[in-house]
Amino acid sequence: MCRFLYILLLWNWATQADAASIADVPSFRPSRIVNGEKARNGEEAWQISLQLSTGGAGPNRQRTMSHFCGGTLVNDRWVVTAAHCVYKKMYITSDNLFVVFNTTNMKHPDVPNIGVEKIFTANYNEATKEHDIALLKLKEAVSTSGAVSLPPASYEANGxxxxxxxxxxxxxxxxxxxxxxxxxxxxxxxxxxxxxxxxxxxxxxxxxxxxxxxxxxxxxxxxxxxxxxxxxxxxxxxxxxxxxxxxxxxxxxxxxxxxxxYDSWIQQVMENNQDSKLPTTSSDI
The missing domain is CATH 2.40.10.10 (Trypsin-like serine proteases)
Known part of the structure; x- marks a missing residue:
């Protein structure tokens, strides 16, 4: 079922790829780093694989997990990803969404993974692709040795x-x-x-x-x-x-x-959803 879903998604991306308006640009980027190199162990340690879990119900069924998006570990409980990965997708819930972390090989049998407690999306606009950012709160704390720093609002990337x-x-x-x-x-x-x-x-x-x-x-x-x-x-x-x-x-x-x-939005979501506080259902910019 999961494999069929993934193929169906890929077919949808392909059929939209040549459209003229930004509203029709494929929501998901095509899925490989083109002309890149293999990351060495310990490099890009903040990178996570966002995976859907299917199956697992009943005595003879095994759970399977499939990669569909990436993300970034920014501290021991939070991951940053794209809103379009999780926005208004009925088949994606905190119950079947998992984060694979601390690995360069996501298919290794001993790769660590953890469930997602809550999903927060910014005020994403599907037509213009504005505000394409989401936060995932993990069910448990993980090692922060691979986390990357969040930039301040004044930060300007270059080079x-x-x-x-x-x-x-x-x-x-x-x-x-x-x-x-x-x-x-x-x-x-x-x-x-x-x-x-x-x-x-x-x-x-x-x-x-x-x-x-x-x-x-x-x-x-x-x-x-x-x-x-x-x-x-x-x-x-x-x-x-x-x-x-x-x-x-x-x-x-x-x-x-x-x-x-999105510094203010990120900080607000994290502060409002600490373990000692009641979680909110969504957060707008």
């Missing part, structure tokens, strides 16, 4: 940063590799990014562009991290993989949610 994830060999085709892939991409100015997309696609405030060369994110990398290193050596979550036109399309960058612009 070369790293995008990572698990996914296809090319857009809407191939297979998802077990090993985590990573690639370097260059952050563009908003003006340069808008000029490359032209008048058909608007780059809204809260969106960040990177790439446009031979490396890029792709479907299944959705929700994953764009991490930049500061002059002091601190790794900062600059962006969340959001949308794009194909994968590694010449001159066309990938579009990310600019995490710094």
């Amino acid at each position: 070369t940063c790293t995008v990572s994830g698990w996914g296809f060999q090319q857009a809407n085709a191939g297979f998802t590799p077990n090993h985590l892939m990573a690639a370097n991409v260059t952050v563009l100015t908003r003006e340069d990014c808008q000029a490359r997309f032209g008048s058909q696609y608007k780059i809204y405030p809260g969106m960040l562009c990177a790439g446009g060369g031979k490396t890029d994110a792709c479907q299944g990398d959705s929700g994953g991290p764009l991490v930049c290193t500061t002059s002091t050596g601190e790794n900062v979550l600059a962006g969340v993989v959001s949308w794009g036109i194909g994968c590694a399309t010449p001159t066309i960058p990938g579009v990310y949610t600019e995490v710094a612009k």
